[in-house]
Amino acid sequence: MEASAARLRLAADPSHDPAPDLNDLLTRVGRGDEDAFADLYDATGSAVFGLARRVIRDPSRAEEVAQEVYIQVWQSAARFDPARGNAKSWLLTLAHRRAVDAVRHDQAATNRENRYDWSSGPDFDEVEETVTITLEHEQVKRCLDGLTNLQREAVTLAYYQGYTYAEVATALDANTATIKTRMRDGIVRLRDCMGVSA
Amino acid sequence: MTIDLHSLMAPYALDALEPDERERFEAHLDQCVDCQLELGGFMATAIRLGDAASHTPPSGLRDRLLAEVSVTPQQRPIVTSLSERRGLRHALPRLAVAAAVLVAAVGVGGFLVERDHAQDERRENLAISAVIGADDVQSVAQTFDVGGSVKMYMSAAEDSAVIFAKDLPRPEDGKVYQVWMIDGSGPTSQGTFETDGQMIMEGVAGADRVAVTVEPKGGSDQPTSPPIATITV
Numbered sequence: 001m002e003a004s005a006a007r008l009r010l011a012a013d014p015s016h017d018p019a020p021d022l023n024d025l026l027t028r029v030g031r032g033d034e035d036a037f038a039d040l041y042d043a044t045g046s047a048v049f050g051l052a053r054r055v056i057r058d059p060s061r062a063e064e065v066a067q068e069v070y071i072q073v074w075q076s077a078a079r080f081d082p083a084r085g086n087a088k089s090w091l092l093t094l095a096h097r098r099a100v101d102a103v104r105h106d107q108a109a110t111n112r113e114n115r116y117d118w119s120s121g122p123d124f125d126e127v128e129e130t131v132t133i134t135l136e137h138e139q140v141k142r143c144l145d146g147l148t149n150l151q152r153e154a155v156t157l158a159y160y161q162g163y164t165y166a167e168v169a170t171a172l173d174a175n176t177a178t179i180k181t182r183m184r185d186g187i188v189r190l191r192d193c194m195g196v197s198a
Numbered sequence: 199m200t201i202d203l204h205s206l207m208a209p210y211a212l213d214a215l216e217p218d219e220r221e222r223f224e225a226h227l228d229q230c231v232d233c234q235l236e237l238g239g240f241m242a243t244a245i246r247l248g249d250a251a252s253h254t255p256p257s258g259l260r261d262r263l264l265a266e267v268s269v270t271p272q273q274r275p276i277v278t279s280l281s282e283r284r285g286l287r288h289a290l291p292r293l294a295v296a297a298a299v300l301v302a303a304v305g306v307g308g309f310l311v312e313r314d315h316a317q318d319e320r321r322e323n324l325a326i327s328a329v330i331g332a333d334d335v336q337s338v339a340q341t342f343d344v345g346g347s348v349k350m351y352m353s354a355a356e357d358s359a360v361i362f363a364k365d366l367p368r369p370e371d372g373k374v375y376q377v378w379m380i381d382g383s384g385p386t387s388q389g390t391f392e393t394d395g396q397m398i399m400e401g402v403a404g405a406d407r408v409a410v411t412v413e414p415k416g417g418s419d420q421p422t423s424p425p426i427a428t429i430t431v
Contacts, residue, residue: 079275
């Protein structure tokens with residue numbers, strides 16, 4: 001094991017630059033490179049844990065979910081095809097899906113409407129106080145601010161609280177078709193605001 | 199006639215679907231090149247939302263992960279074979295990798311590989327979407343003893359069924375899985391696949407059951423081995 005780690009470290013050496021190419025790291029993880037896995041974790045751990053924590057809220061549960069995400073990444077990295085896309089997108093998509101599944105599972109017996117704070121609306125402010133402020137974050141906040149209240153509620157209740165669109169409809173006392181439309185309009189507007197290519 | 203699966207795209211990108219709807223949407227997605235293109239932008243947008251919540255993880259997590267991966271085996275790469283298309287245009291190699299989420303996340307690029315085939319298969323794809331989106335759609339799933347699973351969606355109104363096979367162990371060299379629809383007059387081949395596949399079966403009204411057998415490459419005219427799975431229609 002040690003011998004192979006040494007060999008892998010040697011192989012990894014040339015790409016030891018400050019901003020590691022995540023796709024390259026993930027490809028190497030797929031070949032069993034534990035050093036690459038450590039580098040990948042160092043480069044993405046805050047994003048994955050932060051997203052899980054945002055959705056789940058309970059930090060220790062979020063840590064469990066982040067751990068599951070990275071173990072899944074380790075196990076299935078060989079199936080990642082860098083030609084098809086972006087390692088960070090893959091990680092965050094996995095993390096969000098798992099976080100949402102966890103929060104739904106954990107709260108299956110809870111009346112979730114009670115969790116919704118009707119006085120202040122979805123609390124994106126909480127994101128603001130706990131996150132590392134980055135340029136991307138400023139942009140996200142600005143673009144969310146550019147949505148109508150109805151669009152923003154529909155998008156953030158789903159994405160940051162893990163509500164299904166049917167639950168969003170119940171929480172906001174609207175019908176499901178309306179909520180789906182608001183989500184769609186909201187995403188389209190965010191996409192254009194963020195300059196994501198359609 | 200059909201529910202509007204397209205309207206589920208935004209909720210899908212936000213992970214706001216129930217598991218069953220998620221599955222139906224992903225099945226639809228496999229057929230819909232336009233949806234894949236638009237979904238790529240929606241997913242990328244959702245990821246920006248996700249990336250805005252970063253928070254330093256607890257310090258112990260790194261060490262625990264490194265300890266765990268050192269004793270955790272890895273999955274092997276998936277090799278997608280197009281060779282099995284021969285003679286059986288109904289058997290589309292399933293693009294969705296084990297976790298459909300992977301395909302959705304990495305987006306559009308992966309699907310474009312298959313785009314050349316998309317026109318040929320458009321009519322068939324529409325038929326598949328019609329079945330999985332039909333109001334009267336019913337589904338039945340079965341897990342194989344050998345690993346992997348099949349799921350079948352049926353619609354009496356469309357007189358059709360769609361079968362999805364997923365994650366079966368690769369058959370021994372020179373062998374494939376073959377799907378049969380069985381009615382009063384006996385089994386009719388519906389197509390073959392290696393580890394993953396999907397196919398549409400028309401005229402299911404008279405069928406009793408659907409069976410999967412292991413057959414020589416290229417498929418057989420009639421089953422030559424006992425079924426490894428049978429689904430009652």
